Amino acid sequence: MQKVVLMGFMGAGKSYWGPKLAQALGYSFIDLDQYIVQQEGRSIPELFAQKGEAYFRAQEKSYLLDLLEQKAPLVLALGGGTPCQAGILPLLLEQKGLQxxxxxxxxxxxxxxxxxxxxxxxLLAQKKGPALQKFIAQYWTQRRPYYLQAPYRFSGEQLDELLALIPRPPKPEQ
Ligand SMILES: Nc1ncnc2c1ncn2[C@@H]1O[C@H](COP(=O)(O)OP(=O)(O)O)[C@@H](O)[C@H]1O
Ligand SMILES: O=C(O)C1=C[C@@H](OP(=O)(O)O)[C@@H](O)[C@H](O)C1
Ligand SMILES: [Mg+2]
Structure with a gap:
């Protein structure tokens, strides 16, 4: 397995688990949002405010395609909306050696x-209290059908559970 790609709703723990998983596997880690920020020289809120969501989505897709070309072993944390863009899920599902x-x-x-x-x-910044909770629940319901297409599901609780999903060659006998 050369790439492990983490997806899920905002707050699911993609950025939280990514570095832990990468360290346990001995892979590099890239957070797609952080990568976009580095490349663009602006924060995610600045990108949305100054260039608009459509620009952010175009850059998100383009940087993801670049990263998928990398050959070295990689754990990649997506943004919550990345796999919900047209054309991205099929690419992720079809790529050989990608979990x-x-x-x-x-x-x-x-x-x-x-x-x-x-x-x-x-997407959440201007909302508070019950309006925020309702918005999250609605968005979560809308996006779930995309996330459920991933072949593997992790509860987000224990590193061991996550590691058990990654196929690895057996250790050579002593
Ligand atoms: N399993 C967990 N245990 C404790 N805190 C967690 C866990 N998963 C995520 N968090 C915390 O929840 C927040 C959102 O996680 P984050 O990784 O930023 O989500 P995502 O990248 O999926 O949007 C962060 O403050 C993170 O530290
Ligand atoms: O769900 C989304 O559309 C987004 C999720 C964010 O990433 P996290 O899922 O890491 O919060 C970030 O890409 C941007 O704010 C948009
Ligand atoms: Mg994140």
Whole structure:
């Protein structure tokens, strides 16, 4: 397996688990959002505010395609909306040597986390309280059919559970 790609809703833990998984596997780690920020020289909220969501989505797709060309072993954390863009899921599902994992904590966990962290996420930034919770629940329901297409699902609880999803060659006998 040369690439492990993590997807799931905002707050699912893609950026949280990615580095831990990469370290355990001895792979490099790239967070697609951080990569976009580095390449574009602006934060995600700045990109949305100054260039618009359509620009962000175009760049997100283009940088993802570049990263999928890399040959070295890689753990890649997507943004929550990445696999919901036209044409991206089929690419991820078809690429040889790529393990696609859906991180799927309960909705209530996502709502709690995102209530604390709506600020850095432009889709949520202006919303608060019950309106925020309702928006998250609606968006989550809309996006779930995309995420459920991943061949593997991780509850988001234990590194061992995540590691068990990654096929690895057996250790040579001593
Ligand atoms: N299993 C977990 N245990 C504790 N905190 C977590 C866990 N998964 C994610 N978090 C925390 O939840 C927040 C959202 O996680 P993050 O990785 O940024 O989500 P994503 O990248 O999927 O949007 C972060 O503060 C992160 O540290
Ligand atoms: O769900 C989305 O559309 C987005 C999720 C964010 O990433 P996280 O899922 O890491 O928060 C980031 O890409 C951007 O704010 C848009
Ligand atoms: Mg993230």
């Amino acid at each position: 696609l994992i859906f991180i799927d904590p309960p909705l209530a966990v996502l709502q709690n986390r995102l209530a604390q962290e709506a600020e850095g996420r432009p």
